[in-house]
Amino acid sequence: MFSDGFPDQFGGEKFSKFKTKHFKRLLTEISGKNMSQQKEFLTNTFKKWKGENEQTDDVLVLGIKL
Numbered sequence: 001m002f003s004d005g006f007p008d009q010f011g012g013e014k015f016s017k018f019k020t021k022h023f024k025r026l027l028t029e030i031s032g033k034n035m036s037q038q039k040e041f042l043t044n045t046f047k048k049w050k051g052e053n054e055q056t057d058d059v060l061v062l063g064i065k066l
Helices: 022-032 037-049
Strands: none
Touching: 022 037
8 A cells, every 4th residue: 555655756867756657566576575675675766766856745655464
């Protein structure tokens, strides 16, 4: 589960939104990692995407291990 904060963040080389499709693909790619690795990867990806730009919204990503 996630809020719109991550996909709606502006950044990257073209200062565009991350977008939901890209975010869902990213979640699928990291699904085999443990929870702490996923958190670290998402945090680093968000910071890299955002760069020096201001954060535009709150960001919530909730993962549940079954």
